[in-house]
Amino acid sequence: MSEFIPGQRWISDGEAELGLGTILNVDFRSVTVLFAASQETRTYSARQAPLTRVAFGNGDRIDAAEGWQLNVDDTKEIDGLIVYIGETDSGETRELSEAQIADSMQFNQARDRLLTGQVDRNDWFDLRFRTLHHHHRIEQNPALGLAGPKIDLIPHQLYIADEVARRHAPRVLLADEVGLGKTIEAGLILHRLLLSGRAERALILVPDSLTHQWLVELLRRFALEVTLLDEQQSQAHGDANPFEAGQLILASQQWLFANPQRQAQAEACAWDLLIVDEAHHLDWSPNASGPGYACVERLADIATGLLLLTATPEQMGIESHFARLRLLDPDRYHDLARFRAEEAGYVQVAAAIDALERLPGDDPAIAIVSAVIDDADSQALLDTLADPESDEAQHADARRQLREQLLDRHGTGRVMFRNSRRHVGGFPERRLHVTRLELPSAYRRVLHKAEHNEDALDELLIETRLEHPDVLLYLDATYRALHDDPLNVEPWWQIDPRVTWLLERLTEIGRDKLLVIAHDRETATDLSEALRVLGGLHAPVFHEGLSLVERDRAAAAFADEEDGSQVMVCSEIGSEGRNFQFCRHLVMFDLPQHPDQLEQRIGRLDRIGQRHAIEIHVPVFAGSPGERLLRWYREGMDAFSAPHGVGSDLYDVFGDELAEALLDDARLDEIISETRVLFETRIAEHDAGRNRLLELNACRHERADAVIAAIRQLDDDQALPRYLDQALDIFGVDSHELGGELLHLRAGPHMLDGLPGLAKGEEGFTATASRSHALARDDVQHLSWEHPLIREMMGRILDGAMGNxxxxxxxxxxxxxxxxxxxxxxxxxxxxxxxxxxxxxxxxxxxxxxxxxxxxxxxxxxxxxxxxxxxxxxxxxxxxxxxxxxxxxxxxxxxxxxxxxxxxxxxxxxxxxxxxxxxxxxxxxxxxxxxxxxxxxxxxxxxxxxxxxxxxxxxxxxxxxxxxxxxxxxxxxxxxxx
Known part of the structure; x- marks a missing residue:
C-alpha cells in the first residue's frame, strides 16, 4: 500500500512555487495532489512521486486556515495525519490537524525550506553569503549614492551633494555660475536621497526646451528612469491623476504653469523633493507673484525638500534673489528690508575670514576678527590663534575651526551654494576674435537716416514694428521688415557679408565644430538656408519654434563626432541650458543687449570639462550700433574675458542710456567710462561681501577630498568584478569581453525575468567598471555597486529565498x-x-x-x-x-x-x-x-x-x-x- 493518505500535506520537489499541497486521492498507481493556493492539481506516480512530506517539529510556527498561529510543542498521529499540539499567541493550548493548515503558508524561510527538503545549489548559497558581506560594507561607505553616477569626480559638485543630501528635508538654492554643473549637483542629491531611502517621489520642473535634456541626463549619468509628463500623456490617464503615474515625474514649467487643472493635480500628491531649474524666471515682487512663482510656492509648501537651480540668482536684482530664498524658507526670509540690511553686514565677516590668514602676528587682524564674534568658544579659538606661544599645529586647527564657524554662522551659505569659475579654477582661456566688415548699402541707408533724423527713426520703428534698439542692432531683421516681398527683393543673406565671412571661418577651422548663435529666430532659419545654398552645408537649426523632438534631433546631429554636422545655428534660446562643450568655436552672429545673455551664450561652450580654449568670433559692421555695443561690453566690463556676475547691475543702470547712445560716439565714450567705474566698484563689493562668503562656503576641500577618496575606494574595489561574474552566471546573463575593460551584457536563454536593461530578445548594453572609460563614451554604462542591475540582483537575493x-x-x-x-x-x-x-x-x-x-x-x-x-x-x-x-x-x-x-x-x-x-x-x-x-x-x-x-x-x-x-x-x- 502507498504511504500517502488523503488530507496529508506535501510539497512538490520540482515545483516548490505551487505551495502547500493536500493529498486528494490515492490508489496503487497514482496520487493526486491539490495545490489550493495556486489553484493547480497534479497527478504523480505513487511509486516515484517527487513530493516531500511537510512535518513540523517543536518550536515551529504554523498558520491555521482559520487565521490563527500555533507554536508547536508536541505532535501525535491520528489515522495517518499529524496533529500538532501547542500554544496560540494568546497563550491558549490548542490542537491543529495538518489538514487544517493554511494553504497559503509559505516556505521561504531557510528553516522551513530545509526541513521540507527544498535545497538550492551551492553556488547560490555562496553568492548569498557574499552578497550579505558586500551589502554590509557598501551601505556604510560614506560615498553611498555618489559613487555610481557617471560623472567626473569634481570637488565642489561632490561637496555640495554630500552636504545637502545629509540634511533632513534639504531646501537649497544651487547657484553656481554657468557651466559648473548645477544639473549634476541636483542629480547627485536626488540619486543619494533615493538610494538612502530618504526620498521616494520627486517632481522635476524645467523649461520646456530642456525637458529632453534632463530626461537623457538623468538616465545616462544617474541611471534614473523618469516619467516625462505632458498634456498628451496626462489625457491618456483619463480621470486618474497623471502625477501618480511614476515615482519620478519630469514636466515642462510652461505646460504646468499655464494649466490650473494640472497644478491642482500636482498639488494633490505627496512629494519628497521638488526640483526647479532656471528658477530666476519665476516672477515675484512684494506686491504680486507671477503664475509660475505662485505655482512653485504652493508646491514648495507641500514638498519636503526643495532644490532651486539658477546661474543668475541676482539677474533681476536683490529683490529677485530674495524671492528665491523665500521659497526655500518663508519664515526666515519674510522681510526684504531686513534682508538688505543683512547683506550689508557680510563685508565685515568676509574681511574677518581673510584676516585669519594674517594671524598670529598682526594686531589689526585681531581687531577685525573680534568685531564679528560674540561667543566664548569663538573667542577661545581666537585667543589660541593670536597666542605666539601656541605651536603651528594649534594655530592651524584654531584657524580652521574659527573659519568654519564664521562661514556657518553668517550669510546665506547654508541655503545657497554658489561656486565661481575663479574659485573653482581649471577653466580654459577665452579668445575674442573681432572682424570688422563693411556695411552693405541697404543697411547703410537705414542707419544714415536714423543717425541724422530723429523723425526718420520713429518712422522706421513704426514701419518695421520692431523695438528700439533692435531696429538698429539687428539690421537683417530690419531689412526683412522693410522688404516684406521676398519674391521681388534679394534675401538679406545674399547682401550680408557676414554670411560669406562665416563660410570662410568654417573653411579655416578645418574639421572643428562651430556653434552660431543669433538673436532672432528668422535670422537663424535663414542663415541655415544660406549655408546650404551658398556652401552646400547641412546646418541644423535650433530655435523656439521647433518641437522638443526636433530640437533634440538637431542637437544630436551637431554632436555626432563622425557623421554629424560641422555647424549648428541657434536662436537666442540656444544659449540657455544646452551643453555644447564638445565644441570650442562660437560665432556671435550678432550681439545680445543684456550681459547675462552674452554670458549664457559663451557658457554653452565654456563649461567645466572643456579641454580647449574658447574661440569667440564676432563679426561687426564698422561704425554700426553693433560695434558700439561691442565696445561697451569690452571696454566697460571685460564681458568676454570671464563671467563677473555684475552685468545685470550694470545693465539696470546704463541700459536705457546705452540704447540712446548707439548712434552717438561722444555720449558712448562717457557711458563706457562711467560703466567701467561702476564695474570695478561692483567687483570690489562682491569680492568683499556675500559673494566672497558664498565662494568660501561652497566647497570645503577637506570634506570634498574625503568624499572623493571614498568614491575611489569603491571604484577600485577588486571584489566587484569577481562578484559580478558569479552573479551574472547565476542570474543567466551572458557576458562578453570586448576589450578595453568593456563588457557587453545581454539576456541569456535562461535569464531570470525583470533585470534592468536586459529584456530577452534585445541587444542588451555595453558597460565598464572603469569610470574614465565610461565617461569617454555616451553609449557605455558605468558598472558600480550602485548600478541598477547589480542592486536588483543583490536585492532579489537579500529579499528572497534564493540560495538560503x-x-x-x-x-x-x-x-x-x-x-x-x-x-x-x-x-x-x-x-x-x-x-x-x-x-x-x-x-x-x-x-x-x-x-x-x-x-x-x-x-x-x-x-x-x-x-x-x-x-x-x-x-x-x-x-x-x-x-x-x-x-x-x-x-x-x-x-x-x-x-x-x-x-x-x-x-x-x-x-x-x-x-x-x-x-x-x-x-x-x-x-x-x-x-x-x-x-x-x-x-x-x-x-x-x-x-x-x-x-x-x-x-x-x-x-x-x-x-x-x-x-x-x-x-x-x-x-x-x-
Missing part, C-alpha cells in the same frame, strides 16, 4: 565519512522606516556559525572561503533523502546555532548605537550652536534631527536575529563518492 538552503559533500581525510555539519548564517533584522536610513549605522549584518554534529562551534577554525572551495555538489534527490534522515539532528543544530549567534548580537547593537550617537550628537550640537547665530537653521530641522536620533536609537535597540541561510554538509570518503 543548500547541501554539500565534504571529503576530508581527518573526518570520518557520514559526519554532519551545519553552516548557519544569521542576519540582523532592524525594522525601521526607510527614511531613517538605518543601514548607514547597522546594515544587515551576517553572523556565521559552523557546528559539527556534536554541537562544537568550528566558526573560528574554518573560514567560509576555505570550506566552500572544498565542497562538492550533490543531486537534489540525494540531498532530500539525507535531510529526511537527519531531521531531529538538524533541528537541534538549528536551535544551538541560534544560541551561539545571539551571543554576538549585543556587541553589534552597541557598536551601531555608538556610531549613530557619535555622528548625530555631533551634528545636533553643531546645529544648536549654529541656530543661536544663524537664523537660516530652522527649528524644525533641529527637532527633526532629535526625532531621528531617538527613532534610530529605538530601532537599533530592537534589532533581532533571524536565520538567513543554512547549508548542511555531510562528510564522505572516496568510496562513498563513487
Amino acid at each position: 538552503t543548500a547541501l554539500a559533500l565534504l571529503n576530508h581525510p581527518a573526518i570520518p565519512a557520514g559526519r554532519l555539519m551545519a553552516e548557519l548564517v544569521f542576519r540582523t533584522h532592524c525594522p525601521a522606516p526607510t527614511r531613517l536610513h538605518v543601514n548607514r549605522f547597522l546594515p544587515p549584518t551576517a553572523i556565521r556559525v559552523l557546528l559539527d554534529e556534536s554541537g562544537a562551534n568550528l566558526s573560528a577554525k574554518v573560514s567560509f572561503t576555505g570550506l566552500a572551495k572544498n565542497l562538492k555538489r550533490v543531486k537534489k534527490a540525494v540531498a532530500r533523502d539525507l535531510i529526511k534522515s537527519r531531521h531531529d539532528q538538524l533541528r537541534e543544530l538549528l536551535s544551538q546555532g541560534e544560541s551561539e549567534a545571539e551571543r554576538e548580537l549585543p556587541t553589534i547593537i552597541e557598536t551601531a548605537q555608538q556610531r549613530m550617537r557619535d555622528e548625530l550628537d555631533g551634528e545636533l550640537t553643531r546645529l544648536q550652536a549654529l541656530a543661536e547665530h544663524n537664523p537660516a537653521v530652522r527649528d524644525d530641522e533641529i527637532q527633526a534631527l532629535r526625532d531621528e536620533r531617538h527613532a534610530l536609537d529605538m530601532a537599533i535597540d530592537g534589532t533581532r536575529l533571524r536565520l538567513d541561510a543554512v547549508r548542511v554538509i555531510v562528510t564522505v570518503d572516496d568510496d562513498t563518492r563513487r
Whole structure:
C-alpha cells in the first residue's frame, strides 16, 4: 500500500512555487495532489512521486486556515495525519490537524525550506553569503549614492551633494555660475536621497526646451528612469491623476504653469523633493507673484525638500534673489528690508575670514576678527590663534575651526551654494576674435537716416514694428521688415557679408565644430538656408519654434563626432541650458543687449570639462550700433574675458542710456567710462561681501577630498568584478569581453525575468567598471555597486529565498565519512522606516556559525572561503533523502546555532548605537550652536534631527536575529563518492 493518505500535506520537489499541497486521492498507481493556493492539481506516480512530506517539529510556527498561529510543542498521529499540539499567541493550548493548515503558508524561510527538503545549489548559497558581506560594507561607505553616477569626480559638485543630501528635508538654492554643473549637483542629491531611502517621489520642473535634456541626463549619468509628463500623456490617464503615474515625474514649467487643472493635480500628491531649474524666471515682487512663482510656492509648501537651480540668482536684482530664498524658507526670509540690511553686514565677516590668514602676528587682524564674534568658544579659538606661544599645529586647527564657524554662522551659505569659475579654477582661456566688415548699402541707408533724423527713426520703428534698439542692432531683421516681398527683393543673406565671412571661418577651422548663435529666430532659419545654398552645408537649426523632438534631433546631429554636422545655428534660446562643450568655436552672429545673455551664450561652450580654449568670433559692421555695443561690453566690463556676475547691475543702470547712445560716439565714450567705474566698484563689493562668503562656503576641500577618496575606494574595489561574474552566471546573463575593460551584457536563454536593461530578445548594453572609460563614451554604462542591475540582483537575493538552503559533500581525510555539519548564517533584522536610513549605522549584518554534529562551534577554525572551495555538489534527490534522515539532528543544530549567534548580537547593537550617537550628537550640537547665530537653521530641522536620533536609537535597540541561510554538509570518503 502507498504511504500517502488523503488530507496529508506535501510539497512538490520540482515545483516548490505551487505551495502547500493536500493529498486528494490515492490508489496503487497514482496520487493526486491539490495545490489550493495556486489553484493547480497534479497527478504523480505513487511509486516515484517527487513530493516531500511537510512535518513540523517543536518550536515551529504554523498558520491555521482559520487565521490563527500555533507554536508547536508536541505532535501525535491520528489515522495517518499529524496533529500538532501547542500554544496560540494568546497563550491558549490548542490542537491543529495538518489538514487544517493554511494553504497559503509559505516556505521561504531557510528553516522551513530545509526541513521540507527544498535545497538550492551551492553556488547560490555562496553568492548569498557574499552578497550579505558586500551589502554590509557598501551601505556604510560614506560615498553611498555618489559613487555610481557617471560623472567626473569634481570637488565642489561632490561637496555640495554630500552636504545637502545629509540634511533632513534639504531646501537649497544651487547657484553656481554657468557651466559648473548645477544639473549634476541636483542629480547627485536626488540619486543619494533615493538610494538612502530618504526620498521616494520627486517632481522635476524645467523649461520646456530642456525637458529632453534632463530626461537623457538623468538616465545616462544617474541611471534614473523618469516619467516625462505632458498634456498628451496626462489625457491618456483619463480621470486618474497623471502625477501618480511614476515615482519620478519630469514636466515642462510652461505646460504646468499655464494649466490650473494640472497644478491642482500636482498639488494633490505627496512629494519628497521638488526640483526647479532656471528658477530666476519665476516672477515675484512684494506686491504680486507671477503664475509660475505662485505655482512653485504652493508646491514648495507641500514638498519636503526643495532644490532651486539658477546661474543668475541676482539677474533681476536683490529683490529677485530674495524671492528665491523665500521659497526655500518663508519664515526666515519674510522681510526684504531686513534682508538688505543683512547683506550689508557680510563685508565685515568676509574681511574677518581673510584676516585669519594674517594671524598670529598682526594686531589689526585681531581687531577685525573680534568685531564679528560674540561667543566664548569663538573667542577661545581666537585667543589660541593670536597666542605666539601656541605651536603651528594649534594655530592651524584654531584657524580652521574659527573659519568654519564664521562661514556657518553668517550669510546665506547654508541655503545657497554658489561656486565661481575663479574659485573653482581649471577653466580654459577665452579668445575674442573681432572682424570688422563693411556695411552693405541697404543697411547703410537705414542707419544714415536714423543717425541724422530723429523723425526718420520713429518712422522706421513704426514701419518695421520692431523695438528700439533692435531696429538698429539687428539690421537683417530690419531689412526683412522693410522688404516684406521676398519674391521681388534679394534675401538679406545674399547682401550680408557676414554670411560669406562665416563660410570662410568654417573653411579655416578645418574639421572643428562651430556653434552660431543669433538673436532672432528668422535670422537663424535663414542663415541655415544660406549655408546650404551658398556652401552646400547641412546646418541644423535650433530655435523656439521647433518641437522638443526636433530640437533634440538637431542637437544630436551637431554632436555626432563622425557623421554629424560641422555647424549648428541657434536662436537666442540656444544659449540657455544646452551643453555644447564638445565644441570650442562660437560665432556671435550678432550681439545680445543684456550681459547675462552674452554670458549664457559663451557658457554653452565654456563649461567645466572643456579641454580647449574658447574661440569667440564676432563679426561687426564698422561704425554700426553693433560695434558700439561691442565696445561697451569690452571696454566697460571685460564681458568676454570671464563671467563677473555684475552685468545685470550694470545693465539696470546704463541700459536705457546705452540704447540712446548707439548712434552717438561722444555720449558712448562717457557711458563706457562711467560703466567701467561702476564695474570695478561692483567687483570690489562682491569680492568683499556675500559673494566672497558664498565662494568660501561652497566647497570645503577637506570634506570634498574625503568624499572623493571614498568614491575611489569603491571604484577600485577588486571584489566587484569577481562578484559580478558569479552573479551574472547565476542570474543567466551572458557576458562578453570586448576589450578595453568593456563588457557587453545581454539576456541569456535562461535569464531570470525583470533585470534592468536586459529584456530577452534585445541587444542588451555595453558597460565598464572603469569610470574614465565610461565617461569617454555616451553609449557605455558605468558598472558600480550602485548600478541598477547589480542592486536588483543583490536585492532579489537579500529579499528572497534564493540560495538560503543548500547541501554539500565534504571529503576530508581527518573526518570520518557520514559526519554532519551545519553552516548557519544569521542576519540582523532592524525594522525601521526607510527614511531613517538605518543601514548607514547597522546594515544587515551576517553572523556565521559552523557546528559539527556534536554541537562544537568550528566558526573560528574554518573560514567560509576555505570550506566552500572544498565542497562538492550533490543531486537534489540525494540531498532530500539525507535531510529526511537527519531531521531531529538538524533541528537541534538549528536551535544551538541560534544560541551561539545571539551571543554576538549585543556587541553589534552597541557598536551601531555608538556610531549613530557619535555622528548625530555631533551634528545636533553643531546645529544648536549654529541656530543661536544663524537664523537660516530652522527649528524644525533641529527637532527633526532629535526625532531621528531617538527613532534610530529605538530601532537599533530592537534589532533581532533571524536565520538567513543554512547549508548542511555531510562528510564522505572516496568510496562513498563513487
